[in-house]
Amino acid sequence: MRTIQTTEIIEKVRKLCINAAYYLEDDVVAAIRSAVKAEESPLGKSSLGQIIENFEIAGKEDLPICQDTGIAVFFVEYGREAHINGPLEEAINEGVRQGYKDGYLRKSVCHPLTRLNTNDNTPAIIHISMTEGDKIKIKLAPKGAGSENMSKLAMLKPADGIDGIKKFVVETVKNAGGNPCPPIIVGVGIGGNFEKCAILSKKALLRHIGSPNPDNALRELEQNLHTAINNLGIGTMGFGGTVTALAVHIEAHPCHIASLPVAVNIQCHASRHKEVII
């Protein structure tokens, strides 16, 4: 057993929140730089130019890339030989509280009905899974509402098959138009059940951009969907263009013989994520 102090978790999470808001990860930077080359629309090119200028300024001057610094979503891998000297979820929330205050990040969490702001961006959304070893891996993906609001889930019929999945994913992106701040990353969860496919679609967004699914059939579906989505012509911010998605990532899981759940989680171009291993 190895003991991990909650004070260390709080400090690491505080820094994750600030760093995720200010500094875009290399895979996202590379994907946007390729998009500006591939885009055929002059307005699309110039808008992508603004997006690049923006993340360069944010990184240089330590500023939030986007004003929607999101709801903090965590994926925690908890090594079974690690012992924490206090409650993990409380430590993560305290880290969020401190990070959003010290980093001058927007507090965007409120009661769903009264709409009263909690004023410290807590509670975070925390997913915990057990793993081997004596370490804790904490992955943070703050999520803005512009793209999250355009996400959808469908309980398709097995008879709908691959064509039904394609139709649902493409229609979801088409209906979203410029709202989710394209060029987007499309996370697709297929199978499992109602809640499992939603989690899969979120996890798909955390993959290194453009890294293909190791399964041949899923990889082919990712490529087909990516082409179909770019053929929609939505382009950057919906202004029209040839690059609507930077990538399509699919994660799949076995499901009930009577079900075909599909979830589409849309991520804006400011795909912010950071991780730390304690």
Added chain:
Amino acid sequence: MTEPIRITPPFTSADIDKLKAGDNVLITGVIYTARDAAHKRLIALLDKGEKLPFDLKGQVIYYVGPTPAKPGQVIGSAGPTTSGRMDAYTPRLLELGLKATLGKGQRSEEVLDAMKKHKAVYMAAVGGAAALISKCIKKAEIIAYDDLGAEAIRRLEVVDFPAIVVNDSMGGDLFTQGTQKYRKAV
């Protein structure tokens, strides 16, 4: 792409008629911020027959909820939010003389109809370009609903704020035109 057109509010209907979907504009002057919670309060005031905290006539409302300003900053990061969430409130404000709205994403049919009827435009800024846009904001002052924090109504003084005309007062729509131009048959 066209050369940018420099515009300064307040606008008359004649000013608005000159703007066409797809035009690149640079806004200089005073604009006001409001998003979900502030719009709800503005409409509640109108329902009670009370005066709004600022005169809408000829003005621009920018849909934004900025991050808190760091010491020495005029305003924090301040990019556009999704305009569609304000669709339910917008026709009423256009009727009272609001001439332009500024945000991102598409508007409803009701808003598009009201824009044609009352001679107004809808403009979009590049979503996510929040640090860059904050550089165009030279002064920011909360004029109403301080308790709403990021959602308070602010009076902004901007210089060369970059935007694109999406919907003009004649029914022109950049989203439809742009998408049709680049759509490929499957």
